[in-house]
Amino acid sequence: MAIEFEKEVSAGTVEQRIVYESGNEMAAYAAHQINYHIMGYFPISPSTEVAQFLDLMKANGQHDIKLIPADGEHGSAGICYGASTAGGRVFNATSANGYLYMLEQMPVQSGTRFPMVMNLVCRSVSGPLNIHGDHSDLYFALNTGWPILMCRDPQAVYDMNIMAIKLAEHPKVRLPVLVASDGYFTSHQKRRVQTFANKSDVQAFVGEQPPQGFPHVLDRNNPITVGPYMNEPDYINNCYQQSVAMYNAGEVYEEIRKEFAALTGRDYPILDLYMMDDAEVVLFTLNSASEITKVAVDQLRAKGVKAGSIAPNMIRPFPGGQIAEALKNAKAVVVADRADSYGAQGGNMTLEVKAALFTNGVKDIQVISRVYGLGGKDYFLEDAHAFFELAIDAAAKNKVEVPFDYYGHTPGDPDKAPKRVLEPMAYEDLKTGLITVNKDEETGQLKVKVPPIRQLTKKPKRMAPGHGACPGCGIFSGLELFFKGIEGDIVALYHTGCAMVVTTGFPYSSHKATYIHNLFQNGAATLSGVVEMFWERKRRGELDQYGLKDDFTFVMITGDGGMDIGMGPAIGAALRNHKMIVLEYDNEGYMNTGAQLSYSTPLGHRTSTSNVGKHQGGKLFHHKDTAQIMAATNIPYVFTGSESQPQDLLRKAAKAQYYAQNEGMVYGKILITCPLNWLSEEKDGQTIIDNAVNSCFFPLYEIENGVTNITYNPEEKNKRVPLSDWLKQMGKTRHMTKPEYEAAYKSFEQEVDRRWSRLKAKHENPYL
Numbered sequence: 001m002a003i004e005f006e007k008e009v010s011a012g013t014v015e016q017r018i019v020y021e022s023g024n025e026m027a028a029y030a031a032h033q034i035n036y037h038i039m040g041y042f043p044i045s046p047s048t049e050v051a052q053f054l055d056l057m058k059a060n061g062q063h064d065i066k067l068i069p070a071d072g073e074h075g076s077a078g079i080c081y082g083a084s085t086a087g088g089r090v091f092n093a094t095s096a097n098g099y100l101y102m103l104e105q106m107p108v109q110s111g112t113r114f115p116m117v118m119n120l121v122c123r124s125v126s127g128p129l130n131i132h133g134d135h136s137d138l139y140f141a142l143n144t145g146w147p148i149l150m151c152r153d154p155q156a157v158y159d160m161n162i163m164a165i166k167l168a169e170h171p172k173v174r175l176p177v178l179v180a181s182d183g184y185f186t187s188h189q190k191r192r193v194q195t196f197a198n199k200s201d202v203q204a205f206v207g208e209q210p211p212q213g214f215p216h217v218l219d220r221n222n223p224i225t226v227g228p229y230m231n232e233p234d235y236i237n238n239c240y241q242q243s244v245a246m247y248n249a250g251e252v253y254e255e256i257r258k259e260f261a262a263l264t265g266r267d268y269p270i271l272d273l274y275m276m277d278d279a280e281v282v283l284f285t286l287n288s289a290s291e292i293t294k295v296a297v298d299q300l301r302a303k304g305v306k307a308g309s310i311a312p313n314m315i316r317p318f319p320g321g322q323i324a325e326a327l328k329n330a331k332a333v334v335v336a337d338r339a340d341s342y343g344a345q346g347g348n349m350t351l352e353v354k355a356a357l358f359t360n361g362v363k364d365i366q367v368i369s370r371v372y373g374l375g376g377k378d379y380f381l382e383d384a385h386a387f388f389e390l391a392i393d394a395a396a397k398n399k400v401e402v403p404f405d406y407y408g409h410t411p412g413d414p415d416k417a418p419k420r421v422l423e424p425m426a427y428e429d430l431k432t433g434l435i436t437v438n439k440d441e442e443t444g445q446l447k448v449k450v451p452p453i454r455q456l457t458k459k460p461k462r463m464a465p466g467h468g469a470c471p472g473c474g475i476f477s478g479l480e481l482f483f484k485g486i487e488g489d490i491v492a493l494y495h496t497g498c499a500m501v502v503t504t505g506f507p508y509s510s511h512k513a514t515y516i517h518n519l520f521q522n523g524a525a526t527l528s529g530v531v532e533m534f535w536e537r538k539r540r541g542e543l544d545q546y547g548l549k550d551d552f553t554f555v556m557i558t559g560d561g562g563m564d565i566g567m568g569p570a571i572g573a574a575l576r577n578h579k580m581i582v583l584e585y586d587n588e589g590y591m592n593t594g595a596q597l598s599y600s601t602p603l604g605h606r607t608s609t610s611n612v613g614k615h616q617g618g619k620l621f622h623h624k625d626t627a628q629i630m631a632a633t634n635i636p637y638v639f640t641g642s643e644s645q646p647q648d649l650l651r652k653a654a655k656a657q658y659y660a661q662n663e664g665m666v667y668g669k670i671l672i673t674c675p676l677n678w679l680s681e682e683k684d685g686q687t688i689i690d691n692a693v694n695s696c697f698f699p700l701y702e703i704e705n706g707v708t709n710i711t712y713n714p715e716e717k718n719k720r721v722p723l724s725d726w727l728k729q730m731g732k733t734r735h736m737t738k739p740e741y742e743a744a745y746k747s748f749e750q751e752v753d754r755r756w757s758r759l760k761a762k763h764e765n766p767y768l
Helices: 023-034 048-059 073-085 096-102 105-111 136-143 154-169 199-206 234-264 289-302 320-327 348-359 381-397 475-484 520-539 567-576 626-631 646-662 682-694 723-727 739-764
Strands: 016-021 038-041 066-069 090-094 117-122 148-151 177-182 191-196 271-274 281-284 307-312 314-316 332-337 366-371 404-406 436-439 446-449 490-495 514-518 553-559 581-586 637-642 666-671 700-704 707-712
Touching (some): 023 048, 023 117, 023 154, 023 177, 096 136, 117 136, 136 148, 136 314, 154 177, 199 234, 271 289, 281 289, 289 307, 320 348, 332 381, 475 666, 490 520, 520 553, 581 626, 626 637, 682 723
Parallel strands (some): 038 090, 090 117, 490 514, 490 553
């Protein structure tokens, strides 16, 4: 079928071109054309791609934006706020729990009136964990004081991002602006998009930096105090000024969108009204759902039903007056919310539409509230028709039978309730007695005897087969080897990450022992609470009824960057010295979100946010030594381990259990392979790990009551290999052995040697 080009392409006065891209790509594309100064970011699905695309463009020299990988979303929000106070243009993107982790920073930024633009790629807020699209994170944004622009498709994502910075910096507004799109619907679905052909036209539309007099902290001739302590009435006055600025944003947006429409031929009025002139039954939706709704309107109109659609392009400030005007002649409206305001008899949009109607004297209309599409549940054409049927019925009866309900949920069937598939593991099988641990009273060190691994194979695995890990993933072979050294019952907590996601797809679970999940940043604190409750309930005799034969061993499993965002609570748990083990599987990145850099990623290694190109050669800074950081908290036992030395790891597991049950916290770190994102062959996993250890990149040692002991020294065994032997085995690092990246290789090599030399010095001197 031929495309009628003139009808398909918007007319405007500026040169444009057509691309075929997703919403995330268009957010990044707009940002690179604006050429922001700073982006502070942290990966979280489905917004992660925005930073990935910008990093790839950075590696190819397409923009000058400084991309700063934070230690968590709270940190990324702080980076952005600090950069904003310094007067430049700032950009960010996030989703769901990441946005909630930022939340306390959001009103600080708007309350002190520093502009920036953030893309919220909307996603379900946990718990339980769901990574798909709805508006539960968006609704938390409503009270933060940020103007909110809405994007129904990738074209709108591009256009709104360009208008957003102009809105944020306008002298009558001067507020940070949120650009919201639907995760995995708009963010990942590719559509035809028109863009400005030239960066210069984008930058001419956006305009120069704020004029002189716009306060920032880098003007030494005009020092300012940012965020002072305020009493009333100053605080209420500040809030009033912010409120005025928010309502100004609605007026200024109207000016900006008209200017944008003249340039591009694309117009985004505050309300996207479709067939509303004589509409009697109306469906109110946000973002991507509005496009399907319009198809339903057309079909109903063809049958003589006066249907219409309302979809706001801006929800802060809320266009209540315009909504009331659009609905004044309608008989019924269904407000479809992709999130619930629990206990409020409707989602936030329902409540605000009702308030707008009441405030503006529109009384003769029936309002129906339905919560739909949660957790990424698709919205189809038949769903739009079902909503319209509710409105048609209410209009005919002049009454709403069920004012509020969920749509798309299903009743539970008792016959299909999850049933136990595996019986609990027998304590006698877990407590073999083959491993012995004794404490030397003179030295205070533990003496451990472990049998050959073949004698421990009869111990049941802590996880059942059937998980969804990638072929060659080293997580579970590494964890199971460690658990072979643990005797008796465990309670395990897993951070969000590959190990969690691939083992717990409801209603199934691969965990045969008791399992808890909590978010990256709070796992150690959560397990601390479990541990202390165990000991307190045991003290009170409340656990006798459960047939415990021994104390639990409490283990937190972290990885996929969990010791970046989760480092603070882990240090807190260590300083409190709870009786538990924190075990980090180190796969050198955020693999569960697509292999972004984490602080455990070594210098020069390629990830999706440390790309390799003419202008960038992988990660720009050295990896974090989490074992040494945790050792500085003076916990009883710290170790590193690897499948390359299985007996060594078994001994350390046995020591870890002793200390965690008798003295306090243990921290362990094991290196595991990730063939998918290391770009290596599955069959080479063991060799890669061996070379990581034998190159001294990942030394095997323990720190027992402050005394360091290297448990495997490749130099003494004449097995040390050059770093290059290890790097050549992985596609993510092969570039480092090429002449053009020699400087990065040398820097990495020097750092590995420095850490190894320091470790040997500690091994030789118990006081270091």
